[in-house]
Amino acid sequence: MRAFGWVLVVGIGAAFFATLAPGVLGLSMADGVAQLIAVRPWAAAACLIAALLLTLLAGLVRLLSDGRAPRLVTLALIAAVVAAGHLGVVLVRGTSDTQPPLAETAQPGDVTVVAVNMLGGSGDTARVVDVIAGAGADVVMVPEAGDTDEMVRALAVAGLTFTVFDGTGVPLSADPRGTALLVRDTLGEYVPAAASTPGSVHVVPADGTGPTLIAVHPIAPPVFPGATERMRWWRAEVADAAGLCPQIPGAIVAGDFNATLDHGPMRDLGTCIDAATKAGVGGVGTWPASLPRLLGTPIDHVLADGAAFSVVRAAVVDITGTDHRAVVARLRPVG
Structure with missing residues (x-):
């Protein structure tokens, strides 16, 4: 059961990371993926919210069962990293509030x-x-x-x-x-x-x-x-x-x-x-x-x-x- 849990973590984590560069996998024009990748700021926000929820859930599991919930913690870290990745792409492309040329x-x-x-x-x-x-x-x-x-x-x-x-x-x-x-x-x-x-x-x-x-x-x-x-x-x-x-x-x-x-x-x-x-x-x-x-x-x-x-x-x-x-x-x- 534990092994299956980690397999699930790997699968979900891979899905998170795939949203960063679906074009590398040839998926950027796929129905559903094309709509998602068009809104990187929202994808970053969604991943950040997921990271927070997973962290809270891990804390709740630890509080109620005295366990460490390593799978939830791992997923939370992955979601946070992916959120930072999406935000990083936006920032690298530039968000300056410059004025038009004169x-x-x-x-x-x-x-x-x-x-x-x-x-x-x-x-x-x-x-x-x-x-x-x-x-x-x-x-x-x-x-x-x-x-x-x-x-x-x-x-x-x-x-x-x-x-x-x-x-x-x-x-x-x-x-x-x-x-x-x-x-x-x-x-x-x-x-x-x-x-x-x-x-x-x-x-x-x-x-x-x-x-x-x-x-x-x-x-x-x-x-x-x-x-x-x-x-x-x-x-x-x-x-x-x-x-x-x-x-x-x-x-x-x-x-x-x-x-x-x-x-x-x-x-x-x-x-x-x-x-x-x-x-x-x-x-x-x-x-x-x-x-x-x-x-x-x-x-x-x-x-x-x-x-x-x-x-x-x-x-x-x-x-x-x-x-x-x-x-x-x-x-x-x-x-």
Whole structure:
């Protein structure tokens, strides 16, 4: 019986440790695991609570039976270690409360990117315009854009001229869930390219000089396990979106990926880098915005080819009216 008890401890302990890096075991995209690994702060809290409960239970056993309850103590220690591991990942990716880069600090060749999910156009346009103008953004990736006309007009008043691209052929005013990509005239003329992934917008410089720009928005996974078809769909779209940056030299790919850096395709980005993580804000949650910044899930990203760009600064910015925070990143050409 004692041997069986220790076997059970080993099994439960292994399950605890597996939550730290399910991608190593090829489980990060599995139904149930994918939802769990997306919320590391909550996983850390759950493990910490488990450690406390197991410690209390061990103390109760010792009090009532004069035993030492070594199995419970071992599990409590394992849960505490795993809680620290989850928290450590968040801290390593960065939780700084930095401000966005300022327009006046940009150097020639810099590319400043804003990625913001506008929740079907419900986001505060005036606030977004302030963020774009304040950072001197050159590119704005807008999943669930809604009608971008008001935004473009307000930006023009602020002295910023943008061209709007969408990948559906359907007016954004008629498709509020569609994705828009705004390119400032300072980057030169851009033209549409064929989008290779659903929900994405792909543009290239007309003269071949400048970065390829892609806005993405894979479907969201189901909140709870069991929706097999939607999980299959999500896996395919996340893999397609995450694969774009490594495939295209000099690319900048940004938007609402509906995935964190723990999900399989986001773990292997080749030469590409996640701007928020490089700048020390990759652990800040971008969704849902209703939760505190350190309890949300970082699913909005700005990815760039690390062989072509370095990250000067990045910030996660609150936007009223939408359930996402925006990511603002300034990229500088390497060399």
